[in-house]
Amino acid sequence: MHRTSFESRKSHDPPTPLSRTTLATCRTRGAQALLLVSAITPTTHLNSDQARYLLCDRLNIPPPPPIVNGPPYHCHPDCKTDRKSRLACPHGYHQTMCPKFWLTSVRHNEWLHFLKLTLQKWMGYSCIEGNYLHHSADTCKKVDLLIHALDRPDDHPVMADPTFICVQSKAYLPRASRDLPKLLKSREVDKDDKHGPGCRGIEREFVPMVLTVQGSAAPCFWAWWDKAWLRALHRHVATGGTSQDVSVARHQALAALQAVAVRCTTIALLRLQTDPNHPAGRP
Ligand SMILES: [Zn+2]
Secondary structure (H helix, E strand, O other): OHHHHHHHHHHHOOOOHHHHHHHHHHHOOOOOOOOOOOOOOOOOOOOHHHHHHHHHHHHOOOOOOOOOOOOOOOOOOOOHHHHHHOOOOOOOHHHHHOOHHHHHHHHHHHHHHHHHHHHHHHHOOEEEEEEEEEOOOOOOOEEEEEEEOOOOOOOOOEEEEEEEEOOOOOOOHHHHHHOHHHHHHHHHHHHHHHHHHHHHHOOOEEEEEEEEOOOOEOHHHHHHHHHHHHHHHHHHHHOOOOHHHHHHHHHHHHHHHHHHHHHHHHHHHHHHHOOOOOHHHOO
C-alpha cells in the first residue's frame, strides 16, 4: 500500500538529486543495521542529539538545534572551506566531512578501533592499527590496519584502509544522484590503485573499505566482512557455540560500528558550531 502510493507520488513529484541520493544510500547494504538493532547496549547506545541526527539524516530534513543552528548555517568561523564557498549547510553535510579539529580523524580512528576489537574477539585475528603501516619502503603511502590469522600462516595478511564519505556532500552529490553504486565502486578503485600494488607486492591482500556516513559500504568491504564472519562461525561452533550466537554478534557489531559513526558525526556537528571549549562539542 505504502509502496504503491510512494511510487505514484514519485511520478507526480520527482525526487530531487538530494532525496534520490539519500534513498539510494539508505537502501545500500549496512545502512539499516542500527535501526534494526535487537538490543540497546553501551556500544549501540545513542543520546538524544545523536538519535535526532540519525533520524533527520534518514528523513532528509535539517537536524534541529543545537545539532545544526541557523540560518545562516555556516560551519566553524575558522573553516576555510566554508568561507571560500559560502556554504549553506542546513543538513550538516559539509560538517560531516569537515576536517577541522581532526573530527573526521577521530571518527575514522574510533570506528577502526571497534572493528579491531571485533576481529580479535570473534575471528581471533591478530590486528595492528596505526599510522606506521607502510607497504612500500620507497613511498610514504600507508594503510590503517593489518589483519593476520596466526593459525593460518600460509594465508596472506590483509591490509585495510577505511574511508568515510558523505555522498550528499557537494563533492559527491552529482555523481551519487546519478549512480551511487558506480560512485562507490570508483572510490574503491581509487583506493586500490593507491595501495593495492604496494600491498600485493609484499604478499599482503588489500581491502579498500569505502564507507558512507549512513553506515552503508561498498562491495569490497562486504566480501571481506562475510568471509571474516564465516571464520567466526567455524571457530564458535567448533568450541560448542551456536550459529545463532554468531548471527546476533554479527548484527550487533555492524550496528555498533554504525553507532560509532553517528556518535562521532553528531559530536562534530555540535563542536563546529559551538565554542570549541564547550563540553557539548568536546570529542
Ligand atoms: Zn567546515
